[in-house]
Structures are given as structure tokens and as C-alpha cells.
Amino acid sequence: MRTISVANQKGGCGKTTTCINLARALALSGKRVLAIDLDPQAHMSFGLGVANAATDKSIYNVLTDTSEKRRTLDDCIMNVSGRLDIIPSNILLSTIEQELKDTQDAVSKLHHILADQALPYEYAIIDCPPSLGFLTFNALRAADLVIIPIDMSAFSLMGVGKLLGMLELIKLKIGHAPQVKALATLFDRRTKYSQVMFDEIKTFFKEEMLETIIRTNVALKKAVAKGVSVIDFDKECNGALDYCALAQEVTRGEASAEFEAALRETTATGDALITLTPPRVEAPVTVAIEKIQPEEKKREAVSATRTENPREAAFTIKAPAAREVYLVGDFNHWKINDESKLNRDKDGIWEKKLGLPAGKYRYKFVIDGEWVLDARNADKEQNPYGSFDSIIALT
Ligand SMILES: Nc1ncnc2c1ncn2[C@@H]1O[C@H](COP(=O)(O)OP(=O)(O)O)[C@@H](O)[C@H]1O
Ligand SMILES: [Mg+2]
Numbered sequence: 001m002r003t004i005s006v007a008n009q010k011g012g013c014g015k016t017t018t019c020i021n022l023a024r025a026l027a028l029s030g031k032r033v034l035a036i037d038l039d040p041q042a043h044m045s046f047g048l049g050v051a052n053a054a055t056d057k058s059i060y061n062v063l064t065d066t067s068e069k070r071r072t073l074d075d076c077i078m079n080v081s082g083r084l085d086i087i088p089s090n091i092l093l094s095t096i097e098q099e100l101k102d103t104q105d106a107v108s109k110l111h112h113i114l115a116d117q118a119l120p121y122e123y124a125i126i127d128c129p130p131s132l133g134f135l136t137f138n139a140l141r142a143a144d145l146v147i148i149p150i151d152m153s154a155f156s157l158m159g160v161g162k163l164l165g166m167l168e169l170i171k172l173k174i175g176h177a178p179q180v181k182a183l184a185t186l187f188d189r190r191t192k193y194s195q196v197m198f199d200e201i202k203t204f205f206k207e208e209m210l211e212t213i214i215r216t217n218v219a220l221k222k223a224v225a226k227g228v229s230v231i232d233f234d235k236e237c238n239g240a241l242d243y244c245a246l247a248q249e250v251t252r253g254e255a256s257a258e259f260e261a262a263l264r265e266t267t268a269t270g271d272a273l274i275t276l277t278p279p280r281v282e283a284p285v286t287v288a289i290e291k292i293q294p295e296e297k298k299r300e301a302v303s304a305t306r307t308e309n310p311r312e313a314a315f316t317i318k319a320p321a322a323r324e325v326y327l328v329g330d331f332n333h334w335k336i337n338d339e340s341k342l343n344r345d346k347d348g349i350w351e352k353k354l355g356l357p358a359g360k361y362r363y364k365f366v367i368d369g370e371w372v373l374d375a376r377n378a379d380k381e382q383n384p385y386g387s388f389d390s391i392i393a394l395t
Helices: 016-030 042-045 058-062 089-102 105-115 134-141 160-173 192-208 218-226 237-253 255-271 295-301
Strands: 004-005 031-035 078-081 086-087 123-126 145-151 177-186 209-215 288-294 311-318 324-331 347-354 359-367 368-373 380-382 390-393
Touching: 004 016, 004 134, 004 255, 016 031, 016 042, 016 078, 016 123, 016 145, 016 177, 016 218, 016 237, 031 042, 042 218, 089 134, 105 134, 123 134, 123 359, 134 160, 145 160, 160 177, 177 192, 192 209, 209 295, 218 237, 255 390, 295 380, 311 359, 311 390
Parallel strands: 004 123, 004 145, 031 086, 031 123, 145 177, 177 209
Antiparallel strands: 078 086, 288 311, 311 347, 324 359, 359 368, 359 390, 380 390
């Protein structure tokens, strides 16, 4: 599991917005993600729609040493949607420093809790409070990567030195040195000032600056007020595009085939994020694939030009609760568009017939943004990105 802490003691620079949307974009790209809200104000919890969390099942209960309040990590994990889970926060968290101050190694408490068990996540995303206290120290100590959002406003670089100082201290005292990357946020292309600030920040951080720039986009504010990620709010707005690009940059090098394909679609056509809509697969998904060879096709199969004659393959999947289903694979360059869309019948079975030359093809279904294998087709192969694709061989 890779732990990413989003920290900056300056309030309003986009920490929570970054956590919410990076976490959701990663989850929609197929990664299992645990969001951890380490701010007693619980903005990330609210922003992800977790307004009704049990008050005795928050990150406070994970960190506390008071036996009657203490809970396991598993006890406090709530599902947000699909592959995204959260450990919510609670105002009680503001008392934890006082409570633990005499405990040995209290600043590494979160690190030990996360490191001491094999958690079924590829990423943990930690939202920090707007201060450089005990909680932020714990988050930095637990992090493999620290993202520092910096908004394009006056004084935004002031104070960053203190955060870097804290990281230096952690390196000296504990020997822990996470990767550090600055992220430009609230960038407004219409103002010259944003560019000036950006240049200043770039000069300061040099290569330690993420390439993705988060533009000012009002949809980000609206989404948080509704308790959903910006991708769920409006998958085509600049905020959604920027945070998906950030997720891609974060996963670069280990990006799954699915994510690469989804983002390729996004950037190539601009009809963005059609693949990154929230999963809504309530019913169990069953998939059937059958090769249809009408009489004339069977005859073609024995003809000399067999490889040039398309075989007709019907791909079907039962997903009554799905809003949209696509079939992507080698045969359509993994592109999600109108051509790869399946039609639904009245029983919730989605179907696509394709005429394909004989050969072996890799493919997957995309159900409301969720990339799934063909569950009824045992034929699958690992792809270069570590996950599996279903295989169909047409002879
Ligand atoms: N790129 C953006 N465009 C427009 N509004 C933004 C953007 N990023 C953050 N905001 C808004 O700015 C405010 C502060 O952002 P937030 O993420 O809560 O900052 P922090 O967690 O650092 O205090 C929120 O109202 C949020 O909706
Ligand atoms: Mg915040």
C-alpha cells in the first residue's frame, strides 16, 4: 500500500479537495483506496458524503489508547462507493494530542497502525488539518509520498518552509524521508498573477513539482457541498479532468491498462471521463459470451480467405442496475465511445455483436466506469500492468 499524505498548514489551499478527488479518481481507475480523514473538522468525511458516521467509529477511536473507546481499523472503515473506503473523522480527534502526549512514539502511532497489518488497499490518502501539529506529524511519518497543495495566491509559499522543516526533522530523528511533491492548485489561467505565482513555486520546487495543475473550477465547490467527488458531479468539467490527470500522474509507471486507456480517451477526444463515472452495479454481474456462426459464416470458415472474413461474436453481460455498459478490447483499441456501447434488453442483459477477423483478442466490460472481467469466461491472461484481461479466440 502506498500512503499519500496531503499536507500544508495553510487553510483553503485545496488539501481536502485534493484528497477527495484524487481518492475517487484512483478508485475509479481500478485501485482500492482507503481515505483517512485526519482533520478534526471532518471536511473530507462530509465531502465524500459520510455525514452519518457513528461517533464511536472514527480515526479518533483508532488512535486513542483509552480502552473503552479504542477500535480496530477494520471497525472504523466505511465504504464510500465502489473501491473507495474511508475512515471518517470526528471532532474528538482534536483531543488526541493531549491524550497521547506522554505516550512513547506517539508521533508514529498512525504509521504503526497502518504498517502493522496487510491492508487490502493499493493507496491510502490522508487529509491533514491546517496546522503543523501532532496530527500532521503523524501523517508525514506514515507517508510514502507527501503532496503539498499550493494555491496561486499571495503568501501561499510562506509557511511551506516550516512544513519542509518538519519533514527534515522526521528524516533526522526517525530516518524517514517520504517523497515530496508540490501541487499547483486554484490556478486561474485568466489572471497573470496565477502564472507569476506558478513560476515562483516552480523555481522553488523544481522537479519536486507535479506536472498536473489544478485549475480553479466552481464545480469543485459545488460537488463538495453535495457530498460527492467532482467526477460524480460532472465528469466533464475541468476539475474532474485535472484530478483524473493527477491520479494518472500519481500512478504513472504502475498505471493499469484500464487507467491508461481511460485517460487516453479523455485526453484524445475531450469527451472526458466517460469511463470514470461512479460504479452502480447493484446486482451480481454475470457474463455470457457465445460465438455466433451463422451458416454462411461457417462456410467462410473453411474458405481459403478465412482470416479476412469476419466471425461474428456476441458479447453479453447481465447487469440490470447498470446505466451504461461498454465492451473494450484489442479490437477497438480499448476505446470507450458510442461504437463500443452495448444495448440493453428489457431483462437487463446488455449485448454487443462484433464482426471480427479470426484471431485472439483481449477484452473487458466497462459497467458504469468499473472495468470488469468476463466472469463466465475462464479464459483470461495477465496484462503488462499486473491485472487480467478476458481472452476470446475466434477461429
Ligand atoms: N481548484 C479549485 N477551484 C475552485 N474551488 C476550489 C478549488 N480547490 C478548492 N476549492 C474550494 O476552496 C475551499 C478550500 O478548499 P479545501 O480543499 O477545503 O482546502 P483545505 O483543505 O486546504 O483547507 C473550498 O471551498 C473548496 O471547495
Ligand atoms: Mg481541509
